[in-house]
Amino acid sequence: MDTIEKLFEGIVYGFRAQPWNIPGTTYHHALKCRKKITEKLKKELDKRRQKKKNESAEGETTTNDLMDGLIKMKDEEGRQLSDEEVLDNVVSTILVGHVSIAYAVTWSLLFLAKSPHVLLKLREENNAMSKEKNNGCITYEDISKLKYTNKVAEETIRMANLSAFVFRKAIDDIEFKGYIIPKGWSVIVWLRELHNDPSNFEDSMSFNPDRWDTRPTHGTYQPFGGGSRSCPGSALVRVSLAIFLHHLSIGYKWELLNPGARVNYLSHPLPIDGLEITFTKI
Numbered sequence: 631m632d633t634i635e636k637l638f639e640g641i642v643y644g645f646r647a648q649p650w651n652i653p654g655t656t657y658h659h660a661l662k663c664r665k666k667i668t669e670k671l672k673k674e675l676d677k678r679r680q681k682k683k684n685e686s687a688e689g690e691t692t693t694n695d696l697m698d699g700l701i702k703m704k705d706e707e708g709r710q711l712s713d714e715e716v717l718d719n720v721v722s723t724i725l726v727g728h729v730s731i732a733y734a735v736t737w738s739l740l741f742l743a744k745s746p747h748v749l750l751k752l753r754e755e756n757n758a759m760s761k762e763k764n765n766g767c768i769t770y771e772d773i774s775k776l777k778y779t780n781k782v783a784e785e786t787i788r789m790a791n792l793s794a795f796v797f798r799k800a801i802d803d804i805e806f807k808g809y810i811i812p813k814g815w816s817v818i819v820w821l822r823e824l825h826n827d828p829s830n831f832e833d834s835m836s837f838n839p840d841r842w843d844t845r846p847t848h849g850t851y852q853p854f855g856g857g858s859r860s861c862p863g864s865a866l867v868r869v870s871l872a873i874f875l876h877h878l879s880i881g882y883k884w885e886l887l888n889p890g891a892r893v894n895y896l897s898h899p900l901p902i903d904g905l906e907i908t909f910t911k912i
């Protein structure tokens with residue numbers, strides 16, 4: 631697991647690096663990590679395929695994880711994924727799910743530590759819910775009742791700007807503010823700028839969950855991208871954050887060790903100290 635963790639970390643660093651495939655660059659290292667991880671997963675895939683062959687007389691294989699799901703998947707015409715497609719899907723799913731939610735959670739800890747009045751309201755709402763549930767676990771339905779908690783989660787997603795930009799290609803000549811973007815050009819959509827622009831979000835740099843009482847203007851909020859390639863993990867991110875905020879606010883107090891720590895923006899924004907913190911159980 632440690633080796634796999636290291637390899638994924640290498641790929642994540644190469645995510646937003648300049649694509650210079652020269653020894654010594656972050657991008658080159660990421661490609662090497664990608665190759666190694668694919669080799670490791672290929673061995674596992676071969677084992678699974680062999681196992682499936684051996685067991686075909688007895689029926690289905692017993693494991694039921696992502697790789698098995700991809701191996702079994704068939705389209706309408708009964709076509710299955712090639713080895714390369716299975717491996718690409720395993721790598722990209724782990725990659726996008728690997729650090730993203732952890733980073734969002736990290737930012738929620740930081741924003742809340744710096745906004746005690748928000749934390750107070752969050753704690754109030756979640757203590758009330760916990761009492762209602764007799765200290766039991768919350769369910770998916772309960773999460774939608776945690777109105778303030780959901781607003782804190784959304785404001786965290788806005789302020790954290792974990793995906794600062796997405797790439798697109800102009801499929802036609804486009805005129806924008808007097809400039810022509812020729813067909814075929816690559817375009818960066820700078821999401822962070824949209825979310826930090828005070829004309830889109832009043833007092834945009836302050837952590838204010840109540841701003842979510844009204845919906846943002848169309849097109850001004852795209853933390854998960856847009857269109858057919860938008861993030862399929864967005865609901866999972868929101869639910870995970872809400873569950874985390876519930877348990878955190880009712881169970882713990884915490885203090886930042888370096889409240890003024892600078893932020894490292896690549897490959898994803900994160901305080902330079904990794905957010906060193908002390909926790910106390912309430």
Ligand code: HEM
Pocket residue numbers: 722723726727730731734791792793795796797853854855856857858859860861862863864866867
């Ligand atoms: C806070 C966490 C996350 C943020 C901010 C985020 C943001 C994004 C953005 C901006 C894109 C590009 C969308 C576009 O080009 O329009 C994307 C793509 C994607 N995300 Fe996420 N994401 C997060 C978490 C996750 C998680 C947890 C998963 C899955 C477990 C996931 C799966 C994916 C996949 C598979 C794509 C590629 C979609 C495609 O190209 O069709 N993401 N994400």
